Amino acid sequence: MENIIELKNLSKDFKILNKKSGKFSVVKDLFSTDYTVERAVNQINLNIGKGEIVGFIGPNGAGKSTTIKMLTGVLVPTEGTVLVNGFIPYKHRVKYVKEIGVVMGQRSQLWWDLSVEDSFKVMKEMYELSDAEYAENMRIFEEELCISELFDKSVRHLSLGQKMLCEIVAVLLYNPKVIFLDEPTIGLDISVKTKIRKIIKRMNSQQGVTVILTTHDISDIEALCDRVVIIDHGTIIFDDSMNKMKQLVGSERKIIEITTKKVISDELTEKIKGMFTKEHLQINPASNKRMDIICDSGEVDINELLLQIMEYVGIEDINTVGVKIEDIVRQVYEGNLL
Amino acid sequence: MKKHTILIIAGIKSSFAYRFKIITSLFFNAAYLFILYYIWKGIYGSQETVAGLTFTQTYNYMAVSTILSSLFNSRTDWRMSIKVQTGNILGYYMKPLPIELQFFYEAIGNVMVQFFIVLSPVILFMAFTAGLTDYRNVLFFILSLPFAFIINFCFEYIIGTISFYTESLWGIIILKNAVVSFLSGGLIPLKFFPESVRNVIKWLPFRGVIDIPLEILFGYISNYGFVLKNIAIQVFWAVILVWISRCFYKKSEKALIVNGG
Amino acid sequence: MGCEMRKSTKYYTKIYLMLISKYVKARMAYRADFLISLIGIFIENTIGLLFYSVVFMRVTYIGGWGYNELLFIYGFLVTASSVFHVFFGNMFNLKTYIVNGDFTKFYFRPMNILFSFVSEYIDIKSIFQVIIGIYLMVISSNTLNIIWDFQMVLLLILLIISSGIIIISTMTICASLGFWVRDPSVIMDFMLKVKDYSKYPMTIYNKILQLFFSIIIPLGFMSYYPSLLFLKNSVVRYMWIVPFQLIVSAVYFFIAVFVFQKGTRFYEGAGS
Numbered sequence: 001m002e003n004i005i006e007l008k009n010l011s012k013d014f015k016i017l018n019k020k021s022g023k024f025s026v027v028k029d030l031f032s033t034d035y036t037v038e039r040a041v042n043q044i045n046l047n048i049g050k051g052e053i054v055g056f057i058g059p060n061g062a063g064k065s066t067t068i069k070m071l072t073g074v075l076v077p078t079e080g081t082v083l084v085n086g087f088i089p090y091k092h093r094v095k096y097v098k099e100i101g102v103v104m105g106q107r108s109q110l111w112w113d114l115s116v117e118d119s120f121k122v123m124k125e126m127y128e129l130s131d132a133e134y135a136e137n138m139r140i141f142e143e144e145l146c147i148s149e150l151f152d153k154s155v156r157h158l159s160l161g162q163k164m165l166c167e168i169v170a171v172l173l174y175n176p177k178v179i180f181l182d183e184p185t186i187g188l189d190i191s192v193k194t195k196i197r198k199i200i201k202r203m204n205s206q207q208g209v210t211v212i213l214t215t216h217d218i219s220d221i222e223a224l225c226d227r228v229v230i231i232d233h234g235t236i237i238f239d240d241s242m243n244k245m246k247q248l249v250g251s252e253r254k255i256i257e258i259t260t261k262k263v264i265s266d267e268l269t270e271k272i273k274g275m276f277t278k279e280h281l282q283i284n285p286a287s288n289k290r291m292d293i294i295c296d297s298g299e300v301d302i303n304e305l306l307l308q309i310m311e312y313v314g315i316e317d318i319n320t321v322g323v324k325i326e327d328i329v330r331q332v333y334e335g336n337l338l
Numbered sequence: 339m340k341k342h343t344i345l346i347i348a349g350i351k352s353s354f355a356y357r358f359k360i361i362t363s364l365f366f367n368a369a370y371l372f373i374l375y376y377i378w379k380g381i382y383g384s385q386e387t388v389a390g391l392t393f394t395q396t397y398n399y400m401a402v403s404t405i406l407s408s409l410f411n412s413r414t415d416w417r418m419s420i421k422v423q424t425g426n427i428l429g430y431y432m433k434p435l436p437i438e439l440q441f442f443y444e445a446i447g448n449v450m451v452q453f454f455i456v457l458s459p460v461i462l463f464m465a466f467t468a469g470l471t472d473y474r475n476v477l478f479f480i481l482s483l484p485f486a487f488i489i490n491f492c493f494e495y496i497i498g499t500i501s502f503y504t505e506s507l508w509g510i511i512i513l514k515n516a517v518v519s520f521l522s523g524g525l526i527p528l529k530f531f532p533e534s535v536r537n538v539i540k541w542l543p544f545r546g547v548i549d550i551p552l553e554i555l556f557g558y559i560s561n562y563g564f565v566l567k568n569i570a571i572q573v574f575w576a577v578i579l580v581w582i583s584r585c586f587y588k589k590s591e592k593a594l595i596v597n598g599g
Numbered sequence: 600m601g602c603e604m605r606k607s608t609k610y611y612t613k614i615y616l617m618l619i620s621k622y623v624k625a626r627m628a629y630r631a632d633f634l635i636s637l638i639g640i641f642i643e644n645t646i647g648l649l650f651y652s653v654v655f656m657r658v659t660y661i662g663g664w665g666y667n668e669l670l671f672i673y674g675f676l677v678t679a680s681s682v683f684h685v686f687f688g689n690m691f692n693l694k695t696y697i698v699n700g701d702f703t704k705f706y707f708r709p710m711n712i713l714f715s716f717v718s719e720y721i722d723i724k725s726i727f728q729v730i731i732g733i734y735l736m737v738i739s740s741n742t743l744n745i746i747w748d749f750q751m752v753l754l755l756i757l758l759i760i761s762s763g764i765i766i767i768s769t770m771t772i773c774a775s776l777g778f779w780v781r782d783p784s785v786i787m788d789f790m791l792k793v794k795d796y797s798k799y800p801m802t803i804y805n806k807i808l809q810l811f812f813s814i815i816i817p818l819g820f821m822s823y824y825p826s827l828l829f830l831k832n833s834v835v836r837y838m839w840i841v842p843f844q845l846i847v848s849a850v851y852f853f854i855a856v857f858v859f860q861k862g863t864r865f866y867e868g869a870g871s
Contacts, residue, residue, distance in 0.1 A: 516647075
């Protein structure tokens with residue numbers, strides 16, 4: 001498979017001004033040369049093949065947005081090279097952006113005051129599409145989404161879900177080779193999410209569009225991505241298939257939140273710790289009747305666990321939650337799973 | 339009482355956050371005063387007095403007037419309009435304080451900082467150069483300022499409540515700014531207006547913002563009656579306008595709830 | 600670094616015209632707001648005129664120039680201002696786009712970023728100012744017995760556009776400071792006031808200030824100097840102003856574009 005994205009030793013530094021305090025600090029700041037250099041992205045190497053759907057995850061501030069911005073030509077790298085479909089993004093921006101599509105969750109690139117249809121028509125002119133190309137793509141979206149229902153509405157009056165659908169249509173209109181999706185489903189209900197995922201999957205399978213998806217939503221990743229890249233503190237700490245990640249994390253991993261009838265004793269805590277090998281046991285400090293257990297249920301006999309707790313302190317309420325991405329990332333970073 | 343002081347302090351602090359803004363506005367105000375000098379010199383030409391005022395009198399008047407205008411300009415109307423458009427206005431409902439007061443304190447914090455940094459040096463400067471020798475002038479002038487501020491704030495607040503109805507306030511704000519600055523002494527000393535017009539303006543609230551404080555500052559202080567009468571006029575208008583603001587607000591509040599967040 | 604493939608003028612014109620027609624269509628839906636804005640503009644300009652009326656009840660000249668001449672200069676300024684407001688009105692919103700991070704979207708469009716930004720919001724209602732400005736110039740030039748021929752009108756249009764470009768440039772430079780400073784609105788307000796002061800004849804200043812306001816902050820070229828050509832009814836005598844005017848507008852426009860571009864490089868996008 002040919003590589004469509006190549007990142008070699010990619011780094012980005014930011015200069016943070018050391019702000020002064022005291023009188024006239026504002027004036028001093030204006031003329032100050034006292035900067036700390038912060039390396040947001042550190043020597044990233046990454047190759048993405050044509051037609052892959054890759055999930056980019058990582059905690060906030062990890063450097064993933066910075067990397068995406070370098071990929072889309074917004075930022076210029078401090079070191080290293082970035083190549084997308086043969087282009088250096090920041091170098092030939094005007095020509096380059098025709099090859100890519102960018103959708104940012106909760107933000108709109110359409111024209112606020114115009115109607116949806118007018119916005120699409122402007123996109124058509126902007127990307128110099130022929131009437132035939134435009135009509136063909138519109139036909140497909142009409143079939144898939146009945147997009148013409150939204151044509152007369154002005155963009156500012158759309159609901160979030162409708163807006164995101166229009167954003168995606170607008171971006172796929174000119175058949176980009178790579179699309180970058182930044183938190184596209186944030187705040188959306190499940191029916192819209194499903195529609196969006198369907199469109200992405202279709203573009204990928206039918207037209208070989210490469211997809212880079214940045215998200216905190218693990219269900220998006222599970223639904224769409226073959227490959228997952230985890231970035232933390234500016235470096236890639238995991239780059240492998242979705243399955244591998246599931247294996248490492250354990251698809252049975254969950255958090256069990258137990259509220260007990262009586263106060264939890266240290267004895268009980270120690271006993272439970274002894275029952276597991278590799279987990280974290282947290283007791284909610286707000287009340288000493290609450291225990292959060294993160295574990296692989298395959299590894300542990302849940303029955304035994306619950307019996308023990310019931311016997312000692314009784315169970316008032318129980319709740320199981322899927323593991324958050326931050327927890328997975330944290331686990332991976334702490335080397336617990338690799 | 340405590341929550342009120344906390345809000346005022348917060349208003350002051352947030353305007354300190356914009357220290358750059360304050361220092362630059364100091365610089366720019368100085369620039370305006372500089373240009374103002376030449377404009378009025380150009381108007382006076384070779385004439386000694388115009389409308390009974392000497393050049394120095396007119397210039398002093400316009401200088402302090404310009405500063406007061408920028409001082410009182412808290413843009414509350416803009417802020418309200420933006421908060422309504424973005425929906426952030428709802429946050430104000432969550433706080434345990436009437437909305438008018440919340441906006442008022444934000445506006446005050448801004449003004450108090452500017453007052454010390456901008457106005458005081460100018461007054462001091464004038465005290466030495468323009469022969470402002472009687473400290474009582476300055477004292478009563480300062481006394482009249484809060485009322486002037488309240489009157490101006492009410493104008494902004496009333497306009498701001500209109501934003502609960504309409505999408506864009508731009509045209510109305512431009513209109514209000516033009517009318518207020520023209521009739522308050524912000525553009526031209528009121529003595530320049532012909533007698534007949536002045537008699538009408540006398541009855542309008544706009545004078546209270548700029549002309550009355552200036553009359554007090556530059557007037558003959560020995561006439562206490564004059565001073566007190568003017569401040570009384572200010573108080574009168576301040577009270578009426580606050581009442582009108584409240585009415586406007588109550589009416590508009592309904593519109594806000596209807597439109598939903 | 601950052602060399603962008605040039606798109607043809609035809610491309611940009613097509614898109615711009617398309618956007619204008621669509622904006623007009625969209626604006627029509629907000630008729631009440633539109634009307635109120637027109638009234639606001641009208642009153643604002645009327646007050647500006649009333650200032651002159653009141654002053655001229657007491658004096659005959661300002662800086663050596665009479666009422667009608669100042670009216671003409673004012674009308675010229677109002678018309679030139681509208682060139683700025685209509686086409687570059689979005690500059691007032693620049694700082695908001697930057698702070699919100701919404702500015703990033705302009706990087707993704709296959710065209711010049713400044714054009715993208717400016718065409719995002721076209722202020723149709725300010726066209727009303729053109730009408731007001733032309734009206735003022737017409738009635739004042741009537742009173743002054745200025746005789747217009749076809750060439751003079753063309754020259755007037757050229758100078759208005761050039762003046763508009765100067766206003767556009769100075770406002771763009773101020774707005775672009777928003778890339779480095781969080782809130783440049785104080786500076787923008789200053790520039791707007793300066794533009795307003797340009798209605799006064801340069802003769803009120805001393806020689807040094809006149810130089811300053813010709814070159815450093817091109818106040819004089821916003822309306823006074825170009826108006827001179829018509830006020831004295833001898834275009835030929837003042838013709839030498841024209842090349843200066845054009846050079847100043849070109850230079851300032853170049854500086855404005857340069858500062859804006861520098862700003863877009865500095866911009867790092869908000870958020871992580």
